[in-house]
Amino acid sequence: MKKFSLSAKEKKNLIRILVALPLFVAIFIADKTVGLDGVFGGSYGWLFPFSLYFAVYVVVGYDVVKKAARNIVRGRIFDENFLMCVATLGAFSLAIYNGVSGRGTEGADEACAVLLFYRAGEWFQSYATAKSRKSISSLMDIRPDYANIKRGDTIERADPAEVKIGDIIVVNPGEKVPLDGVVVKGSTSLDTKALTGESMPREVCAGGEIISGCVNVTSQVEAEVTKEFYDSTVSKILDLVENASGHKSKAENFITKFARYYTPAVVVAAVLLAVIPGLITSDWSAWIYRALGFLVVSCPCALVISVPLSFFAGIGAASKYGILVKGSNYLEKFNKANIFVFDKTGTLTKGSFAVTAVSPESRREEILRLAAVAEKDSVHPIARSVVSAYGKEAEGGYTLTNVAGAGVKAVKGDDSIYCGNEKLMEMHGINFVKEDGLGTVVYVARNGEFIGSLLISDEIKEESAEVVNELGAMGCKTVMLTGDNDAIAASVADKIGLFGYKASLLPQNKVEETERMLADKAEGDVLCFVGDGINDAPVLMRSDVGVAMGGVGSDAAIEASDIVLMEDDLRGITLCKRIAKKTMAIVSENICFSLIVKLAILALSAFGIANMWIAVFGDVGVAVLAILNAVRVNSDYVKKPKASRGFRPASVKKYR
Amino acid sequence: MKKVFKTEDLDCANCATKMERAIAKISGVTFANVNFMAQKLTVEADDAIFDDVMKEVVKVCKKIEPDCRIIL
Numbered sequence: 001m002k003k004f005s006l007s008a009k010e011k012k013n014l015i016r017i018l019v020a021l022p023l024f025v026a027i028f029i030a031d032k033t034v035g036l037d038g039v040f041g042g043s044y045g046w047l048f049p050f051s052l053y054f055a056v057y058v059v060v061g062y063d064v065v066k067k068a069a070r071n072i073v074r075g076r077i078f079d080e081n082f083l084m085c086v087a088t089l090g091a092f093s094l095a096i097y098n099g100v101s102g103r104g105t106e107g108a109d110e111a112c113a114v115l116l117f118y119r120a121g122e123w124f125q126s127y128a129t130a131k132s133r134k135s136i137s138s139l140m141d142i143r144p145d146y147a148n149i150k151r152g153d154t155i156e157r158a159d160p161a162e163v164k165i166g167d168i169i170v171v172n173p174g175e176k177v178p179l180d181g182v183v184v185k186g187s188t189s190l191d192t193k194a195l196t197g198e199s200m201p202r203e204v205c206a207g208g209e210i211i212s213g214c215v216n217v218t219s220q221v222e223a224e225v226t227k228e229f230y231d232s233t234v235s236k237i238l239d240l241v242e243n244a245s246g247h248k249s250k251a252e253n254f255i256t257k258f259a260r261y262y263t264p265a266v267v268v269a270a271v272l273l274a275v276i277p278g279l280i281t282s283d284w285s286a287w288i289y290r291a292l293g294f295l296v297v298s299c300p301c302a303l304v305i306s307v308p309l310s311f312f313a314g315i316g317a318a319s320k321y322g323i324l325v326k327g328s329n330y331l332e333k334f335n336k337a338n339i340f341v342f343d344k345t346g347t348l349t350k351g352s353f354a355v356t357a358v359s360p361e362s363r364r365e366e367i368l369r370l371a372a373v374a375e376k377d378s379v380h381p382i383a384r385s386v387v388s389a390y391g392k393e394a395e396g397g398y399t400l401t402n403v404a405g406a407g408v409k410a411v412k413g414d415d416s417i418y419c420g421n422e423k424l425m426e427m428h429g430i431n432f433v434k435e436d437g438l439g440t441v442v443y444v445a446r447n448g449e450f451i452g453s454l455l456i457s458d459e460i461k462e463e464s465a466e467v468v469n470e471l472g473a474m475g476c477k478t479v480m481l482t483g484d485n486d487a488i489a490a491s492v493a494d495k496i497g498l499f500g501y502k503a504s505l506l507p508q509n510k511v512e513e514t515e516r517m518l519a520d521k522a523e524g525d526v527l528c529f530v531g532d533g534i535n536d537a538p539v540l541m542r543s544d545v546g547v548a549m550g551g552v553g554s555d556a557a558i559e560a561s562d563i564v565l566m567e568d569d570l571r572g573i574t575l576c577k578r579i580a581k582k583t584m585a586i587v588s589e590n591i592c593f594s595l596i597v598k599l600a601i602l603a604l605s606a607f608g609i610a611n612m613w614i615a616v617f618g619d620v621g622v623a624v625l626a627i628l629n630a631v632r633v634n635s636d637y638v639k640k641p642k643a644s645r646g647f648r649p650a651s652v653k654k655y656r
Numbered sequence: 657m658k659k660v661f662k663t664e665d666l667d668c669a670n671c672a673t674k675m676e677r678a679i680a681k682i683s684g685v686t687f688a689n690v691n692f693m694a695q696k697l698t699v700e701a702d703d704a705i706f707d708d709v710m711k712e713v714v715k716v717c718k719k720i721e722p723d724c725r726i727i728l
Contacts, residue, residue: 009665130667133693133695243691259673301670304669305669
């Protein structure tokens, strides 16, 4: 954490408070014990303690009066400086009234104390806010300060923003990687903790990608820059987190609205409280005194500061664990999320496919060769697994046509290869032998004749069952969407313990299915879609909250989703859920606590029970407490809860 | 054009909202955001008049919170 220092303005104010406080205490004690009005005697004796108090008041509050005077000229009467002035100067006037009518200096001490404590509270409030803001920001301190550019044999230190694509940068051990690039010389381990929350270092060697924001741990590497600074991962992430507080949550919007009406309402109430009973009872000084108490609590500061600060702390805490939340509103919604829709491949399962069976086994070589020809240009994980199972260079020269949701057609002259699922075979009227194994089946046919099939399966991630169980225990419904057939979907859903699944969906069906679930859900339900962001961007955008996994280096996923798990670990979901829950709990605590205290003080002042001392606590004390409470959001969270209550639904349901 | 400015001594969240509302009302400003947490001000306005708009922004902010400085 960076060393925290006070700004010039804070220092100046602190000194003024520290000078005024002992002076006030000394005068107060002397006045109460000895009775300072007796020093000079006579009917004007009250003037002596009065001027002492007033002197302290001026020391601590001259700028409040100045600001108030300027604001009143501009017609801004609901300014807190002005209100504080009215309250304190009002109390001084009462003191003068009391003094002239020979009732001592009642009121002067209070006026002085109120302003003193108001200033002290304000100071502490700004200190606490700045401090927590800085400590949260330091968590996100991944911005590199410089880059070492290699030019010929010399190494220059430059601003990362000035480095161009193609420049060679040198990253020494202990330095941050300033820009995204590809290693050209050397190998090292990178600490990606700041980006992903993962403490295992990542090994890279020549040809490997390095991502800005990581810290080089072991040895010097040279890398060729592939992205300019503003396009680099680190800039994108910082941009995202800093702008997160721009997306305001409902709670924040409520506070903003509330703040606009609260102050005028309290001021009007104060005026009424002074005038109406004053006219009736003619005991003006008592009722004016009560009204002045009102003015002291008229600033909604506690709420206005603590609520966004809580959200900011929540977003900061999440980013510590490699979870990027794009706005307070998403944190708020995610807390309420109770329907979790998972994409299967790459989300609940590893997405690392392997050919596990070939039938008939006797024609293995031929089947793999033909399949590789058809699949060689595809980036789909299933296609990659076919190509890697073949292991040799696939024959080229074929025109490849993608048949959406069915497979690939490869044509060269009159030779045509069909490689895909049952639908592709049926489409071309090919008689095929059905493969019953669990996994994705790829059928291969050539010139209308069935050759054989490949069985490709995927592994379930270790943490999937645990996360689904924990979500179940939190009362969430978990549903899986997959393009795979019913048998695979049922087997995966059963192993993980999902509430339900929907199988055999084409990518566009996933959007339709999500739309349908959005339409069906009850009022107040929040649907959260979790995917890897590769081909489910439309669903991520359509759902209430879109969570993309394994976001490092994937711009599309970062763009389309609302929450990004930088690390490919599903436990981030439950972790984020717990952070969201704590944040929202603290937000409501702060809202309730501040409102109740303020309303209580208003009520007590109206009945003359609370004096101005209590009122000033209501104003600044509550704000400070609320800020301290907000900082609590940013505590440590465990990635895996110690005792997770196991939960399994009685039976897996298939959706129609 | 959208530009982000740092601010100094912006220490009242209520003022930040007031500033944001006032800046958004300046003619020529298409978007304004005062981020209290990041202590940053974002202004979006037309390129041609941006400098004039910023002068107005500084003036407006000075009125609301004289202590707060926008680092141009």
